[in-house]
Each structure stands twice: as structure tokens, then as C-alpha cells.
Amino acid sequence: MKKVLALTTALTAVGFAAQADVTVMSWGGAYATSQIEAYHKPFTAETGIKVVSVDADNPATPVKAMVEANNVTVDVADVEYADAIRLCDEGMLEEIDPAILPPAPDGTPATEDFLPGALTDCAVSTIVFSTVFAYDSSKFPEGPKTMADFFDLEKFPGKRAMRKGAKANLEMALMGDGVPAAEVYAMLETDEGVERAFAMLDKIKKDTIWWEAGAQPPQLLADGEVAMTTAYNGRIFAAAVTEGKPFQVVWDGQVFEYDLFVIPKGAPNLEEAKKFLAFSTDTQRLADQAKWISYGPARKSSGALVGKFMDGTTDMGPHMPTSAENLTNALPSSYEFWVDRDSELNERFNAWLAAS
Amino acid sequence: MTDATQLLTTADGRPLKAALAAAQARARRKAFFLVAPLLLFVVVTFILPIGQMLQRSIYHDGFSSNAPALAAWFDENPDAMPDEAAYAALAADLLLMKNNKTAGEAGTRINYTVSGTRSLFTSSARNADDLQPPFTDALLAVDQKWADPLIWQAMRAAASPYTTDFYLIALDRQRTADGGTEVVAENQRIYLWLFGKTFVLSAVITIVCLLLAFPIAHLLATLPMSKSNLLMILVLLPFWTSLLVRTTSWIVLLQGQGVVNNVLVSLGLVADDGRITMIYNQTGTIIVMTHILLPFMVLPLYSVMRTIKPSYARAARSLGATSWTTFRRIYLPQTLPGMGAGALLVFILAVGYYITPALVGGADGQLISNMIQFHMSKSNWSLAAALSGMLLLGVLLLYWLYDRLVGIDKLKLG
Numbered sequence A: 001m002k003k004v005l006a007l008t009t010a011l012t013a014v015g016f017a018a019q020a021d022v023t024v025m026s027w028g029g030a031y032a033t034s035q036i037e038a039y040h041k042p043f044t045a046e047t048g049i050k051v052v053s054v055d056a057d058n059p060a061t062p063v064k065a066m067v068e069a070n071n072v073t074v075d076v077a078d079v080e081y082a083d084a085i086r087l088c089d090e091g092m093l094e095e096i097d098p099a100i101l102p103p104a105p106d107g108t109p110a111t112e113d114f115l116p117g118a119l120t121d122c123a124v125s126t127i128v129f130s131t132v133f134a135y136d137s138s139k140f141p142e143g144p145k146t147m148a149d150f151f152d153l154e155k156f157p158g159k160r161a162m163r164k165g166a167k168a169n170l171e172m173a174l175m176g177d178g179v180p181a182a183e184v185y186a187m188l189e190t191d192e193g194v195e196r197a198f199a200m201l202d203k204i205k206k207d208t209i210w211w212e213a214g215a216q217p218p219q220l221l222a223d224g225e226v227a228m229t230t231a232y233n234g235r236i237f238a239a240a241v242t243e244g245k246p247f248q249v250v251w252d253g254q255v256f257e258y259d260l261f262v263i264p265k266g267a268p269n270l271e272e273a274k275k276f277l278a279f280s281t282d283t284q285r286l287a288d289q290a291k292w293i294s295y296g297p298a299r300k301s302s303g304a305l306v307g308k309f310m311d312g313t314t315d316m317g318p319h320m321p322t323s324a325e326n327l328t329n330a331l332p333s334s335y336e337f338w339v340d341r342d343s344e345l346n347e348r349f350n351a352w353l354a355a356s
Numbered sequence B: 001m002t003d004a005t006q007l008l009t010t011a012d013g014r015p016l017k018a019a020l021a022a023a024q025a026r027a028r029r030k031a032f033f034l035v036a037p038l039l040l041f042v043v044v045t046f047i048l049p050i051g052q053m054l055q056r057s058i059y060h061d062g063f064s065s066n067a068p069a070l071a072a073w074f075d076e077n078p079d080a081m082p083d084e085a086a087y088a089a090l091a092a093d094l095l096l097m098k099n100n101k102t103a104g105e106a107g108t109r110i111n112y113t114v115s116g117t118r119s120l121f122t123s124s125a126r127n128a129d130d131l132q133p134p135f136t137d138a139l140l141a142v143d144q145k146w147a148d149p150l151i152w153q154a155m156r157a158a159a160s161p162y163t164t165d166f167y168l169i170a171l172d173r174q175r176t177a178d179g180g181t182e183v184v185a186e187n188q189r190i191y192l193w194l195f196g197k198t199f200v201l202s203a204v205i206t207i208v209c210l211l212l213a214f215p216i217a218h219l220l221a222t223l224p225m226s227k228s229n230l231l232m233i234l235v236l237l238p239f240w241t242s243l244l245v246r247t248t249s250w251i252v253l254l255q256g257q258g259v260v261n262n263v264l265v266s267l268g269l270v271a272d273d274g275r276i277t278m279i280y281n282q283t284g285t286i287i288v289m290t291h292i293l294l295p296f297m298v299l300p301l302y303s304v305m306r307t308i309k310p311s312y313a314r315a316a317r318s319l320g321a322t323s324w325t326t327f328r329r330i331y332l333p334q335t336l337p338g339m340g341a342g343a344l345l346v347f348i349l350a351v352g353y354y355i356t357p358a359l360v361g362g363a364d365g366q367l368i369s370n371m372i373q374f375h376m377s378k379s380n381w382s383l384a385a386a387l388s389g390m391l392l393l394g395v396l397l398l399y400w401l402y403d404r405l406v407g408i409d410k411l412k413l414g
Helices: A001-017 A029-047 A060-068 A081-089 A169-176 A181-188 A191-205 A217-221 A235-243 A270-281 A282-291 A300-305 A335-354 B002-007 B016-056 B068-076 B084-100 B104-112 B118-126 B137-143 B147-159 B165-170 B191-222 B225-240 B243-254 B259-266 B284-309 B310-318 B323-349 B354-360 B369-375 B381-405
Strands: A022-026 A049-054 A076-080 A123-136 A160-163 A208-211 A228-232 A249-263 A328-333 B173-175 B181-182
Touching: A001 A029, A022 A029, A022 A270, A029 A049, A029 A270, A029 A282, A060 A076, A076 A081, A081 A249, A081 A335, A081 B104, A123 A217, A123 A235, A123 A282, A123 B084, A160 A169, A160 A217, A160 A282, A169 A181, A169 A249, A169 A335, A181 A191, A181 A328, A181 A335, A191 A335, A208 A217, A217 A228, A217 A235, A228 A235, A228 A300, A235 A249, A270 A282, A282 A300, A282 B181, A328 B354, A335 B104, A335 B191, A335 B310, B016 B118, B016 B381, B068 B147, B084 B104, B084 B118, B084 B137, B104 B118, B104 B147, B104 B165, B118 B137, B147 B165, B165 B173, B165 B191, B165 B381, B191 B225, B191 B284, B191 B323, B191 B369, B191 B381, B225 B284, B243 B259, B284 B323, B284 B354, B310 B323, B323 B381, B354 B369, B369 B381
Parallel strands: A022 A049, A022 A076, A160 A208, A160 A228, A249 A328
Antiparallel strands: A076 A249, A123 A228, A123 A249, B173 B181
């Protein structure tokens, strides 16, 4: 019933988009709720401009279809990094001048306040999500602390789980082998670096289960099927805080990525869309969103303002990929690297997987 | 003779042959109008999309439409190595790409064949304004990679939107600098091997399904109606259950800490640290897919076995045949249409399966469809289309073989 309601609401929202002032397309669920609470409501309260929230499975797909059909009904869309770059490449997005984005409260300009790579030609990041590794703390009272521990079967015996794909795994393998985060991609550009990463993965290959859907790793941990797994941090947070599972995230060696706001070419309310974009990505708004979901704000200055989860007791700071203590050995996922090497490395990864 | 045929006319004097043909054509038109909606539906929702998808496997204009100067140079110099004019064309195209913001699109196309080149295009296009003649030196100063003959080979191949590149990749081959092709490095060969594996695993699943389904279908067909209906529900119930639910239940049963292992451990048959790995590998894929596809084998077999008269077997027995001979020479041949239909159904479904192998296949239980899905999600649709095209061809070949060996007219689906 809820789904039907959501669907009809979404349909009416599209139908009435012309009357509303800004239409924002996002992913639905808890994530869209966090945006409505943190961005949409305060924006309407401050400017009087109404915001309509529309859901899609992946907003990049309808955005592409709308722009190609010359019938754009969405003003702002929430997309993944790869899609933001690709759509921008294909000329389907408005360029966004970083000068329209408000500076941090202390006056730092937006270009410096946003985390590295969070601003692109056509997109502004709102949140950071991360691939981390997590373990069941009831199994390891003296739990693993570093990425190297994940690959150490002697010190921490038990099965592992990793995502079935090259991305993030190769980076984590190198960091587990002691490569500093800053040098990971330079090393992966070389053949020796790739060899080294695969050699590290070889160490745990026999004891590793490969997952594909984001919902799998918390399940594998809960079933006791694996002792440690890589996972998206929000999934582990949900299982640990909302369901009370004894899961612990290890932030050392985390690989983080952005989710971004874009404006499709031909957006019906361009000026309002830009205003909304500037408002929703300011320091306070990004910090507020963390009240609803454990994904970190894309601005440095927001970190200090992050408060408690909506249950009122969980302090969100330690659960954020972006809080300072979690960023000590963290790697921003490089889109440039992966768009170049994706097919080659995944073919190699799949061939490696198959050769058992 | 001719006179005799001319004499045959209808009442209004037309030749009988023409009148008959006209009447038949009318009937055919009527029949056509009856099936027209279905035909239209199939064309619009099935043939067109598949055709369009397959077209992507040989057509990609990401580079050709954004690099007109280079395309012209390649046309004029069919075999030449890149000279200053070529580099000038490249510089002009890079500037065009910068202005139209198409460097990423063009680079992506070249990146499909030469890994690591998308950033070469985007970074070079960023500096396209500053390029001054001589362009050869200017471009090599931006990035040494521009001298790589492989990149020029790839650009030459991509200068026409029609390409065999994606089929080359799907066959684990790559272009060499001199224009030929070669097999890729051993640690990157994956597709042909996966095709082989997909067909072998599907065959294994089909055989296991057949062995399991045969006695079930026989029991269903021979029991009295009331009991067989009850059993039929047991066959159909899983059939009606969601695929994901069934796959997940198998995970619950078979995993290391799962029901089966727990029972074995508590019975003392298996040590606690020696739990059997039955899932997240090839075994898991075979077990779960066999279960999921079993009804597709049971139902056609059942429908054929229902029609086999018990009197044939009785006659054979009364003429002195042993029960084994009766089964082998009388019963089994009559079930052949059902076995054929079931095997074909299960095999074709298995070849295209991807959700189940993705969830329970682990490292060595994945099939070619998982690769197709992977490339769809990475928006390399052309390679996905090429792989699908090859899969389709493989299935059609097997279908043809089946027709030759068993005969498609013998098929009985129920």
C-alpha cells in the first residue's frame, strides 16, 4: 500500500511539476527522506519556493531519457559519480559554476571547503558513502584494527567476503599490503602494482565469499557465514544501530565515493534549481542530513556540526566516513582511474576468480 | 489436356483455378488479420528491441561522430602511419571535442579497445586551445601515449561507426599494431572460457533435472487423479514462489552455518571445523538452478506420460519382454517428445540465467549472463550486445542440432 501511495504521489508530482517550483529526483527510501527533511523543508521555509520530491530507481536513467526526448520535467537530480561524469560528457547536464555555492561559515570558499573531487563541471556532491570492512565483534573481542588485518588469516582466522569486482578490492589489497592511500592509484597504474594487489588477494582467495548486492554482506555476517566482510558503511550502520547487531566497522583503508546533485539540460526552472542547489549544499544542510542517514557530508566544515541520529541517542560522528578520525587512512575512489581501467581490470579479475 | 483445364470455369465464367486462388487468398488475409495484433505485438516488443540491441554490437558512433578530421585523414591514407597531417587532424578534433564537450564520449569508445585511453582524450582536449604547430611535437608533449601505434590502430577502427571490435573482445582477441588480431594475455582471457562453462553447466543441470524429473513425472502420470493432484501441487508450489525467495532459502539451507551443515555436525557426521562448502561455488549454482528449473522438466514429461497407454507396456510384458526391455524399448521412446521439450526448455533457460548464479555462484559458479549484466550496468552496452549475440547464436546452433537429431515436430510442450 505504501508503495502504491508513493507511486501515485510520484506520478502526481510529475503531473504538477509545472506548478511547483523545483522538482528534485532522488532514490526514494530513507535516503530521499533524509533529503526532504534536511534540504527541501528548510528551503521552502526560507524562500517560499516549493520543492517536489520524485523517486526513481536510478535518476540518471530518466534524466537521460528526458533530455534526449527534449521533455525535461526535473530540475535537480541525485546521481552517482560515474553517471554525473558520463551525462556531463554527453552534454546532458547544465554546468555548475562553483561560485554560486555558499562559502563555509568561516569564509572558506566552496571550492576549498568541499572534499577533493567533490565538485565536477556539472555536479555538486552532497554525501559521501564508503566501502569499508566490518566484523562481528562477538567473534573477535580484540578486533582487527587495520586493513592489513583483513588479509591476515593467521591472526584473524575465519572466512572473508568481498564484493565481486575489481573496484575497491584492488585498492584495499594494496592498502592492506602497506601502501599509503595517497600512492595507491599511482601504483595501480603500473603492472607491478596490479600484480601486487592480486598477490594480496591470493592470500585470502580460498577463504573468500564474493558478494554482489549491498544487502548481502550484513546478512553474511549475521549468519556467521563470514568473520569479516567489506561492505557499504550505511548497510552495516543500519544493521548495527537499527537492528542491534554486534557489527563493528573498521575505517582504516576505507574507499569513499560521492553522490551528487546535477541539473539536467533544459530544466524548466533553472534559476530556482541553482538556488536550491546552493542552499542544499551549504554547510548546515549537509550536516543536518546526517541526522537521518549515516552517509557523510561532502563539505569539510559540515563535519563538526554533525549531531545525533534520529533516535536521539546515537552519536553520528563516529559513523561518518568523513569524520576526521575515520579519514586517517582513507582513499577517495578515483573515477578517472576506473573509467580508464574498468574493463581491463575486471576481465583480469574475473579470469583470476575463475582460475581456482 | 490444356483444353480440359480451360473448360473448368465457375458460374460467372472465371477459370476455376483463379477463383480458387482468390478465395484462398481471402482466407489467408482473414487469418493474417486475426494474428496481426499478435504479430505486431511480437515485432514491437520483441523483434525490434532485440534487433536494436544486437545492432549496438556492430555500431558505435561515439568516436566517428566526434572526430570528422581524423576520419577524413584515415579515409585518404588507408595504410599510412600517422604523419604531421594526422596529428593536425587530431588536434583539430580535440579542439572540436573540447568545444562540444565530447572528449569523454570519444575517449570512452577508444578505451573499449585500448585500456587507459579515456583520460588521454579528456586531458588532451582540456589543453586543445594551446596546441601549436608542429602538432606532432605539441601532442607528444601533452602525452607520450599519442605515439602509441595501438591507439592509432584503435582510432582507425573506430573512425567508422560500424565495427567488429566488440565481437573481437567477446572472442578474447585484440588488435595488434600491424592491423591483425591476436589472443589477449592469458590472465585476461575470460569470455570464451565462460561460454564453454555456461554450456557445460547448463548441460549438467539439464541432465540432473531429467534424472530427477523422470520418476516424479512417471509417478504423477500413473497415480490416481486425487493423489497425483496433491503431488502436482508440491511440484507447482515452488514454481509459483518468487525466484529470489527460493534462491535465498537455498542459501539458508546450504551455507556453512546453514541447516544441512548443522544437522550433519550435530549427528557427528562432519566435524565442526570441517563443514562442507555447498554454496557460493559451482556446486551451489548446480543445486539451486536444478531445483528452480525442475518444474520445466516435470511438466512436459508429465503431459506426455499421461497419454502413454499402459496397454502397450502390458502387451510387451505378455509377449515375454523383461521389465527393463519394456521400459527401454516401449516406454522410453514414447516419452522422447516430453524429454526433448523439457531438456530444451531447461537448457535454454539455464544458459540465460543470471540472478541465481550471481547470488549463489561465488567465484567459480558464474555464467556468461553475469558478464552481460555486468557490462550493461557499466554502460558498455555494445560489448553486452556482442556477448548476447554470441549467446543467441550458440542457442540457435543447438536448436538446429536438436532439430536435426530429434526433430522439432516431435516436441510436445504439454
